[in-house]
Amino acid sequence: MRKFSSALLMLPLLLVTACNPAPDKQNDQPGVVTNILDQTLPNMEAAPANGITPVEATPAVKAPPPAAAPDGLIPTAMQGRWAGAAERCGDKTAALELTVMPDQLLFHESVGTVKQVTQDADGRAAVEAAFTGEGQSWTRTLALTLSKDGKALTVVNDGTAVTRKRC
Incomplete structure (x- = not known):
């Protein structure tokens, strides 16, 4: 019974070890990104404090003049x-x-x-x-x-x- 209870206690440790690959084997798969932030934010030092970087100038958009309402509707x-x-x-x-x-x-x-x-x-x-x-x-x-x-x-x-x- 003692062997069984000690084996039962070791089971979670074995499962954790089996699920985590060795540190040198993590990058064996080409094209797999392990840190997404490194790929999406290429230049963190240049980013403003709020994290928003404008891509292009804001286009000038003229608002159309208010249109009259169709007949039978309030202007x-x-x-x-x-x-x-x-x-x-x-x-x-x-x-x-x-x-x-x-x-x-x-x-x-x-x-x-x-x-x-x-x-x-x-x-x-x-x-x-x-x-x-x-x-x-x-x-x-x-x-x-x-x-x-x-x-x-x-x-x-x-x-x-x-x-x-x-x-």
Whole structure:
């Protein structure tokens, strides 16, 4: 029994020794890379501290001018997230929060699905939308006017104008 238990204790040592080749036999296989970092980073001394080396100059890309939305959709320049002038952007509980999408108006407590959009020559848009919210449904036409700098959107609803800032 003693021989068996000592043999059992030696088994892990034999397995580790059998799995690890002798140091002089590790490089017997041509084309096998033993240290990948040596092959992928040829000049570690020249690399910047963050490890990113630019390969070529960044190409100059001109952004296309904002396109007008197709008929029946809210103009691209008016789309985005908006909040009341005194509200914080990103506050989902803000009463004046508004997200303008090409085919929807997402207010704090209602959603308007765009039915028709009519644009004036001076950039104002009349948006007819079918709204749902708080268990009710209604149709309303809102007048949207974007400021010249694109940072403010005025929404006129039933004769009341509310100006929001772009987030």
